[in-house]
Amino acid sequence: MQQRHSPFDIGRIAGLSPAQERERGEAGSPCGACSVRHLTFCAPLGEEEFDHVTRIVQNVELHPGDPLFDEGEEATHLYSVTAGAVKVYKLLPDGRRQIIGFLFAGDFLGLAADESYAYSAEAVTHASLCRFPRRKLEALLERFPRMERRLLGMASHELAVAQEQMLLLGRKTAREKIASFLLTLGQRSAYRGQAANPVSVPMSRNDIGDYLGLTTETVSRTFTQLRQSGLIALLPAGRVELLEIDALRSIAEGS
Amino acid sequence: MQQRHSPFDIGRIAGLSPAQERERGEAGSPCGACSVRHLTFCAPLGEEEFDHVTRIVQNVELHPGDPLFDEGEEATHLYSVTAGAVKVYKLLPDGRRQIIGFLFAGDFLGLAADESYAYSAEAVTHASLCRFPRRKLEALLERFPRMERRLLGMASHELAVAQEQMLLLGRKTAREKIASFLLTLGQRSAYRGQAANPVSVPMSRNDIGDYLGLTTETVSRTFTQLRQSGLIALLPAGRVELLEIDALRSIAEGS
DNA sequence: GCGCGGCCTTGACCTGCGTCAATCGCACGC
């Protein structure tokens, strides 16, 4: 239990050593040069496993707003984000939208509970992803149980994140939601080795609203209110400075 | 891909054949006599695997309101519900509560993203569970990759359910939430081979509220309103008859 | 430099749901 990682413990698997410097891997494809491997699904793979993965992976480049796949579509591929930001969402027939998550370098998507995707995915910024044909990846899982263990760990982690988000959606106020959102974005940036304090907030107010169960206007007003209270500063290029992290933390946890 | 189940496809694995009749397995322990095995984690195990599981499993009986474990506690066990209902929830420091899910026969809990539970669990009704020491189960997973595959399938399924719940919490109205809730409870009953139409609703209005992001009063008012519209009937013993399933379905999906 | 379009902000107003409080219903113990 020291050397071996628990399959129920993605935190320890993935959190070993958030690196300092990285640029997104070049569009080409060679996994050998992957600069974000330590963050991804591929991190714990051995030589042989990694070799096999390298052979089935494809590269995908998206521009802001480009769709990756739609809810209900046949789930033919799984993806790992290597650069940029992607959003994943579900729609109601009348157009109401719930964003299920924002994904950054190292995040995995496409795990489907049945044959089709349960959500749609679309680029927020310019984004690069590795694409794994599902059939071929399954064949590898068959051969390399360690990969299955890794996926189980990632799924358990996703589940914990989803549960935390349910708490936010069901029980937090707008102010608490925004504070939680900014802190979480910061933590995730730090985990990837990027600046955690002036946090980069690449998504629109509308996207933030659809993620937190609020409207654009309420998101905007709440940002303004936090700014006026001296807790944050709104910088150019969608960056937000967290001026009073402790205060934000106590707001996020419910005053 | 015909004989072999996809690891990303819990739906097919778990959904093979919801049986008709079952009573909860007797408190004793012998897995051999388990009447809900076809619903559980154990369903797809082979002889040898099942034997090993049998040897590490313990039985737990809970009365309504009994706690099973608390958020933050060391995650020493995993559980499979064999009878009754269990609720799983998270708290904010000021006491606000979000129920993450209600679990019934066949459901699994305790998968933790790190060494401690991310939520608390407590019995809703009298409940029976199988308890697996985590260390020992991990050792089995090591030996039997098929079990890991099964867990991955279950986790993927949980993830899809959680995402659907985020859509509900973030974007649905009280009326839509209650309609969705009743329909989902019905489907899950049917899946276990129990009555789907007069649905059994064993949890309190308060629990329902904490699950749907509403207050007790709003839950109560919404039930009354659905009853007055002739869509449901409130029967004794916490049972609800769904009188107009199609109408309820269209409400649940957003009118 | 100028106009255009998309996003953000702000204001005024509205409403769905929360809050507070009273009452009801029913299971249970004696």
Add this chain to the structure above:
DNA sequence: GCGTGCGATTGACGCAGGTCAAGGCCGCGC
């Protein structure tokens, strides 16, 4: 049968956040 207590229901009222609408800001193309 009768009291007791907890959960459910109902009502009156308030407010957080939604809706509708008007600018403001800014990057981009020509």
